Amino acid sequence: MTCAVFCIGTELTRGELVDTNGPWLAAALTDLGFEVTEKATVDDDRARIIATLKRLAGWARVIVCTGGLGPTTDDMTSDAVAEALGVPLERDEGSLDAIRRRFEKIGRTMSESNAKQADFPRGADVLANPIGTAPGFSVRIGEATALFMPGVPREMKRMFDEQVVPRIRPLAPNDSHQVRLRTFGLPESVVGERLAGIEETFAGVTIGYRAHFPEIEVKVLARARDEASAHSLCDAATLEVRKRLADVVYGDGDDTFAGVVGRALRSRGYTLAIAESCTGGLVGHMLTREPGASDFLLVDAVTYANSAKTQLLGVEEDVLRGHGAVSAEVAAAMAEGVRRVSGADLALSLTGVAGPTGGTEEKPVGTVFLAVASQKGTIVKHRLLASFGDRVMIQTLASYAGLQLVREACAG
């Protein structure tokens, strides 16, 4: 069942506002089982609103619209819909009363401009707005059901849940199931090659990819004759995807890499200490943006200056002078130092050149040394990361590499 989302507003076409209604509606409609194939956004222009509505009604069974229901002169959605349908606007006395009562409740008098918010195309089905002045409405345009809601996100979401969903749920097909797998460690092209042929093997399955540096999300969508069949088709294909990607898949759904690493630490009962340099606090930030990091994280010593490495972590000045701050020796000394001062079970350290300056021939921008210290000893890794990347990409990739070492230490 194809479906369109239609957002109306000059603030959107001029980029003054990042549209969050559109993605929210697209996700909600997809979850209901609709196939959203287009999101249209036009400015507050009567002719363009009419033309777009007529065009979308040519193929979509459901059109969900937001915006242009306010009291000002640039709000002209109701008017445009009436013109598109060739019907007059009619005042709905019930809605007018509701708007008037809303103003009385907050001790104000309704202004005449608000009265037009009670005007709807003749025959429209009014959608109540319990938390704002603009009611919505629903009309049929040809074969399509078109539903109009205000653009204020919290009013729109409530109206969608309470008024729109009951009206469109009966139209939604119930024939798909999707699993999202989260991966880190391979570029998109290699992930794609590893999964080549899956769509042919599992008819009805579509594999989608979404890159969010440095992760690749793999989406396994199955469509079948009913929901149960789609579910088992999806499960079978997902099993094959997991087999081919092995431990490149770190989680699914809304898992985050830091969250999975935190879970691994928690399940082993390990405490963690970190000593960062080039990543400047990013590893700590990634772990602590998830709730519950205090279960395992004792300290993250971002020892940016050499003096701090010595003062806080006890890295010897001779070692810093002899090998340089970006070296296997200093990485090891940082990890061991922060483990000693904190008493943590595991300690991770990172030292490198994030750029754009500071690179040398021997240690170019992107060079990172990482170490993990535990009672078993200290492991040091050398990486040359993303020579194409900018500073923040190198910091991000280094932080992921560090968390990956912690994950491995928990598994080992």
Add this chain to the structure above:
Amino acid sequence: MTCAVFCIGTELTRGELVDTNGPWLAAALTDLGFEVTEKATVDDDRARIIATLKRLAGWARVIVCTGGLGPTTDDMTSDAVAEALGVPLERDEGSLDAIRRRFEKIGRTMSESNAKQADFPRGADVLANPIGTAPGFSVRIGEATALFMPGVPREMKRMFDEQVVPRIRPLAPNDSHQVRLRTFGLPESVVGERLAGIEETFAGVTIGYRAHFPEIEVKVLARARDEASAHSLCDAATLEVRKRLADVVYGDGDDTFAGVVGRALRSRGYTLAIAESCTGGLVGHMLTREPGASDFLLVDAVTYANSAKTQLLGVEEDVLRGHGAVSAEVAAAMAEGVRRVSGADLALSLTGVAGPTGGTEEKPVGTVFLAVASQKGTIVKHRLLASFGDRVMIQTLASYAGLQLVREACAG
């Protein structure tokens, strides 16, 4: 000069990704003087890509497109454009070489799927991508110039600035000038109230707002009979805006708050040490994502556990027990402790309850104590932040509040 933005990707129509490219492009095109009247978004479907392109080419003079240039099978933009134009795809050997060299540089072999990223509709003008594998391209469709870029935001933005702007600027009307001011410290509604009446006083000026939590960007756009007049009109209005907002304006253009604070530290020749708790490394991350932080930052001790506050910063256990980790006394001891161990000129500390759990009646979620220690003594501030906010919002707001204290300490 009317213009359309066209975003391609099933992840967008399904709402899996909030589209930031569309608003960014809409704002950039508006800044160049174009009138953007539609943003179209369709899924990775060949027929819909073709139909939408043809439709947009019917009225838009410039069509700026993103997405669908990746190496996987669901990336089909080039293919669809070729079909829309009725021309074959042709491999561009120069682009193929560039892609191959990119892989060699990072020590890997180009996979066959990446080769298709060097295929363009015959006659296309190739747009180089210096930081990714997918080049873009430009074609004429009827009266329209259509430009295609990858969907990865940082690749898209660079390609737009370097390749697209030079090609489309000659098509833009040359009668406007815009200044972007960056503010922190007031909500959008209050910023709006302070600037009420500016558009009436300065005819031809439009004030726009863009909220990017916790900042509000204020755009002053002036249109006049020619560029020079627009420039002076914009300057006059900007002066008035700055006067009304005073030091809520921290910078302009592409300034960042952390970058401005870093500049202030550098200009005073101050070194900085930080002790974080609830913000978990975010302050350090904000400062170090900007190049050159090593000029002033000595250390950021993220002392998450109480034991770390004692071991690394010398916060006395009695103080922690007596007042709790989230207290004015502990904030002061953390700032003084990290200043002592690092020898920094200035020290900032933050301790608070980021939530979602851990709040009490006395210290609810959002409670933060901040301290700045210097040779002049220690200043402690108490804040109750964004009780409506989630964990990351509270961490972000607390980090901004901390950087603001450092900025004030540099000014004082």
